[in-house]
């Protein structure tokens with residue numbers, strides 16, 4: 001797996017992050033929470049180890065039970081509301097972040113679609129990437 005050294009942040013610039021390391025995964029997520037929190041049909045997300053991150057600034061967060069049945073804590077900028085990253089309780093080593101929050105979002109490309117079971121009729125995945133009803137196992 002390639003090593004990535006990238007930076008990103010929220011829309012207003014109050015929260016910034018850097019990470020340096022390998023990706024665990026990158027996907028288009030069609031779960032209802034990504035839909036609700038983005039206001040769109042899906043969100044492009046990537047996961048990497050928590051130790052690869054450096055944060056500047058503070059987030060607000062809320063906890064909920066995700067489509068997977070696991071507790072998720074979603075962090076967003078308290079000033080501009082941009083979704084930033086999520087912690088999944090059963091995967092404590094990983095951070096799931098939005099690819100679009102990167103300064104150079106083209107550097108990470110999703111390799112699959114996940115939670116296709118809740119994809120919307122107006123935003124069905126129709127490219128060549130692998131598709132999973134929920135999370136790949």
Ligand SMILES: [Zn+2]
Nearest residue numbers: 010012077080
């Ligand atoms: Zn912000």
Ligand SMILES: [Zn+2]
Nearest residue numbers: 029030031034
């Ligand atoms: Zn999702």
